[in-house]
Amino acid sequence: MMLLSATYPDSITFVLCAIVVVGGGLGVVLSNNPVRAALNLVMTLFGVAVLFVELSADFLAVVQVIIYAGAIVVLFLFVIMLLGVDKQEKLGSEPLILQRVIAIVVGLAFLGMIIGYGWGNFNSHGSYSVIGVASGGDSGIVELAKATFSYYLLPFEVTSVLLIIAIIGAVVLIARSGPGEDEVKEDISAEIKTDGPKEGHENDVSVSEDKVDEVRSVDFTVGEEQIV
């Protein structure tokens, strides 16, 4: 199991991680339950983290675990549990004809294109160590910090702005309107309902009626019953 002049431990680590990464990725796509998909995503993330250690990027491996596994996927799970959308999904039905076939064909063609192009033209002749040498006893944390806060200072600041924007955007999107506004909205919807047939809203109500029994949240069912 030697992969091109690699030692046995390295090769075995790589193969195991590759299995975990690809298996987790397939699990995300193929699992019919969002929570299972999230767990498979965690598996992939851990595989990638171990590969980072293998590539002597210890710091990034730990950051990957802290941010991805510790925050992002937990956020996913939190939303899944909060909304109660953790029910099984029917993967068999597909409303668009040939959607899957075409998607898979496109994806595989993309993969073939990358690998095929890389196979012929692969020679890494980038210049070595432009930003800084990734080495040293501290797993390159000092070099990484120097690069981040000097060479990449502008991108660093821009990402901080991006985070602020994301936070504000999330708060604006999530923030519940006050109790008064809620009442107004309900009234409007009730009026529209009683006014008579308006096509768009008819559709809406019929869709939501279908799903009322599937929904866990008590708030929504009560609201629907009142409107109907």
Added chain:
Amino acid sequence: MIFGMDPLFLGHITIGVVIIAAVRVLVAFVVLLVSVMMMIWFERKVISDMQNRIGPNRAGPYGLLQSLADGIKLFFKEDLIPEKSDRFVFKLAPYLATVPAFLTFAVIPVGGNVTVLKHTFELQVADPPIGILFVLALSSIAVYGVMLAGWSSGSKYPLIGSVRASAQMISYEAAISLSVATAVLVSALTKSGINFLSTRAIVGAQASSVLHWNIFEVGIIPFVIFMIAITAETNRPPFDFVEAEQELVGGFNTEYSSIRFALFYLAEFMNTITMSAIAVTLFLGGPDGPGFHFLTWLWPILWFAGKTLVFLFCYVWVRAALPRLRYDQLMDLGWKFLIPISLGWLLIVAAMRMPTTTKDIFIAFGVILVLCILSGVFLWRTINVGKERTLSKENMKLADSNQGRLIVDEIDIVGGRIIPLPGLAEIDDDDENNEMTDSSVISSSHLDMDSVEIETAGDEK
């Protein structure tokens, strides 16, 4: 390089080295298990002392073997898996809770260097160069055990417990990280080395004097924040919303029984111990302390164990003394108080350590920032208090206008003598409606149409 600065791995890897490494792992495992058992006994004893009870005193001398007896009892109980549960995740969750608790202990330096059979090694299972980040990573993984246990049970209260757990543990992670960053910053600047994230280097930077311990170097505040945050992170009282008995039956582990429940119990107490050990390592110099010239290897271990024991006692003390917070109070404390203060404190500490030429500017900047944050927090509080007052005034008005109806409704119950509580009238009203709709739903599905009419009448009100 992965092994860090451990002198054991500097030479050739021989059979002896491997055996020593394996024995180290085994000893750490066994010591941790035994200390968990002792911790459970200790907690029960101290709590019962504080509550004027006797506590466990049957199994073994002073009831020392009580946790062993409990463990055996749990082990032989029937292992139930709820029908609605997600079986695989349900079985996986206890291990996800326990393994991070064990692994965290691996990077904690328990003592100094020891030489056995010409092999010098550290009293620490592993000393990776990113040790303290490893701890943070594991504490962020620890949430999975609780979350998935609650979700996979397929039951209402465990699900609420796990949703609470995820929000709570993510929130307090930020405060933990910021206070840890303060300690790491101070240590790294005290002793310039390359491995400034390794736990042993952090301990090494605090050696030689009590005044060099990080608790004084960082100026106590990050230490206090760290203690509060890890109490929340380990779901200990007064932050035990995840398993609040009075609110959630038993919380995330309601549906668990037998050995799986024992594993959660184990993980909780093990987290308590390892988090105390991390607090000792980060802020109290770890195994640092005066010793004698004989048995030099022993004193650091005793110092470490003693300091950890102080923290464990504090945990139990807090549990006995403080009532549980409300959930919104918990979130307010984390987001509006601990995180801004620890961030501001980190900036100030960093500014204090700047070279003298630019120091003043940075200190001024940090102070201004902290003042801004604090004033923002107070402004927020003021606005909120104002809102609450107006709300309560509005509620009073509502109560007055609804008074007549309330008396009519409740005249049977208390014989006409009703004392309308100002803020509570609204809530009572809601409860009543809910009850009415509930009962009407049940009865309409069973019997008659009268109650449905009552329901619509109630809605019109």
Added chain:
Amino acid sequence: MSVDLSYYLILAAVLFTIGLIGLLVRRNVLVMLMCVELMLNASNLTFVAFASKLKDVGGQADVFFVLVVAAAEVVVGLAIIVSIYRKRLGATADDLSSLKG
């Protein structure tokens, strides 16, 4: 001697393709976001592999930024899902058709 760079690149390409196909095939918006995460991870792996090959810390710094972008993306994406779910009672891509004429 560690594993050759090309193996990492192939692995990353495979992972990216899995994410891409998943993004195109699945209807659940949550799972679609997870597939985006898979693709970002594939790009991270490529960055770190090149950083290791070229002995250049720049690749690692890039991963740092990708992580931040991923976090921001997930935060906003999940907020959108929650606000849609409040109105629609469904979190699949087929429920997002209110802009249809």
